[in-house]
Amino acid sequence: MMKQTRVFWVYKSAQEAHYLTAQLHAGWRVQARHVCRYTFVPVPAQDGVIRLDYQLAADLPEYTQLMQDAGWTLLMSQPVLGGRWLYWQHADPTARIYTDQRSHIALLRQLRRRWTGVGLGAVALEFVALYLVCLTGATPLRTGLIGGLIGGLAALYGANFVSLTRQIRHLEREQDWRHGNA
């Protein structure tokens, strides 16, 4: 068994998939992930690909059956925001879960909507906390900590929003060009 620590935010999910695929090719298949800590089990070095997807919990049985019919093996899944991050493996290294821009754009929009909603909620809560701290006696340390947390959260979720938006617009431009709408 091998454990590695890596940080991949939502907009880096393609890079996370690429990292896990590289490990698979080297003979390590991901078994679990706890926050940023990945656990791998040894397997024969193999071709194939790992891809990530996000689906709402209500849709999972039908979606999972379709994926398995299409040759995908579910390695693990993580519950998050009313849905699940799903880690899929396919023996064909060229296999893709999404083969057209429209459905890929829909996925990215859903990710952007959910994670931005969470980010806004978290920042709002921090402002409430800051207000309460000010009411009960603010000290430079307390306000600085909360202010830093607000800034950090805003930067993180802001970067997520910007990056996902960039990916969506790139796919939309490609789609428009192909349909002659440029």
Next chain:
Amino acid sequence: MSTTDQLPMSETAFYILLALRQPMHGYGVIQHIEAITAGRLVLGAGTMYGTLKKMQHDGLIDLVATTDSRKIYQATPAGIALLRAERARLQELVQNAEVLDDEAD
């Protein structure tokens, strides 16, 4: 949403709706499209799933049966009407492109 509002169809949507003239489950649609396009078009399962959900939401297909965990869909009259409209659009496009045969190489 009127039929013309939904034109032009993407190639993916067109072939999925065409396949669902007969009742079929999602993977069956993937296999059918791969066969009739001689392997040129192999749809991803995520694309298939998302497009089925959207078409069902838009009233272009209906859920007609469920076996095991597989749901079987079929095109509705609205879906068939959209296919006919897209076929007419493509026929006009191909007809206009026939001028290429008249031009010297």
